[in-house]
Amino acid sequence: MKNTVEYNNKAILELQAAMKKTKNIRMYKRYSVVLKHFQGFQNKVIAEMEGLEEHAVGSYIKKYKVNGLEGLAMKKPSGAPRKLSxxxxxxxxxxxxxxxxxxxxxxxxxxxxxxxxxxxxxxxxxxxxxxxxxxxxxxxLNLSYTRPTYVLKKADKEKQEVFKTDFETLKKHLDGLVDTILFQDESMIRDYQAIQKTWFVKGQQRKIPTYGKNAGVKLIGILDYETGHVYCEEHDKYDAVVFLEFLKKVLSQYPKGKIVIVLDNARIHHAKLIQPFLEEMKDRLELMFLPPYSPELNLIEGLWGWLKSSVVNNVFFKSVNRVKDSIQNFIRTINKVPTATIDRLCVRM
Known part of the structure; x- marks a missing residue:
């Protein structure tokens, strides 16, 4: 047992030294893969962390154990003809x-x-x-085993530019024709939202207890473009009735002046049920719709990411009420310093 520990410690030191010394990115990755093995990570986990296939991870580890650092050295091209034209x-x-x-x-x-x-x-x-x-x-061929990302394919750049121009005009009407600009959106927060990177003891992984449940909270919120104030409600569902009541709540929070709410084209935002109310309150409330597939133009979208990364990710909540408490505590905290919210979410438009 002692010899095994000594061997592992020696390998770790040797690999760390090699990583510091090499300037070759591919060699650095090979050293990193084997180092993680001696630090106790499983091959499957190493493969995910390094963006490799598990087969390659096992191969590097085996080569090192047989021939040390020399076993990881990249072979020089043999000069054999290429298999593909x-x-x-x-x-x-x-x-x-x-x-x-x-x-x-x-x-x-x-x-x-x-x-x-x-x-x-x-x-x-x-x-x-x-x-x-x-x-x-x-x-x-400059191909690599990488993690993909999502992108919206249907965004209309021309419509987006029109919206930006219209929004610049709207801002000029603040304290005149318009008193308040709000960004509105809905979001789903689950009790097992996501795992994200965090600082922890080197060579170890933080363990997060789970409860085997899949509950969540549906949020409807607004972000005040000028003051940075945020207001959110939790609901069991999204529908036209909920949205109508939310609009009424917004008017009660802003009892005076003209309000423009910037929002996406979700079906409930166009529902027939809300049209009589919008007509009745047209002197007080106006909806300004974003171009299709343009979440990056809705400033409150940044709030959801901020919320999740701050108090939801890396946590498995025991109950829905714990999720709600965590959300509202976050909202109360950022509302104490709304200038920070403005700097983080509102300065880009």
């Missing part, structure tokens, strides 16, 4: 970057792996390439 390489790049696997014949697969890529090459080019060789080819 330049035309085939370009086609491969195009397929990986423009199609998901199910779109090119691999049913029920949405994500490219080296195994699937090898199969695609064999089916289309009749060339067999082993896993390790394909990894080398993909790196050479």
């Amino acid at each position: 330049p035309e085939q390489e370009q086609e491969l790049i195009y397929v990986i970057t423009n199609n998901t696997p199910d779109e090119v014949g691999f049913e029920a697969n949405k994500n490219w792996t080296i195994k699937l890529i090898c199969q695609w090459v064999m089916l289309n080019f009749k060339i067999i390439i082993k896993h390790s060789s394909m990894a080398v080819i993909l790196h050479r």
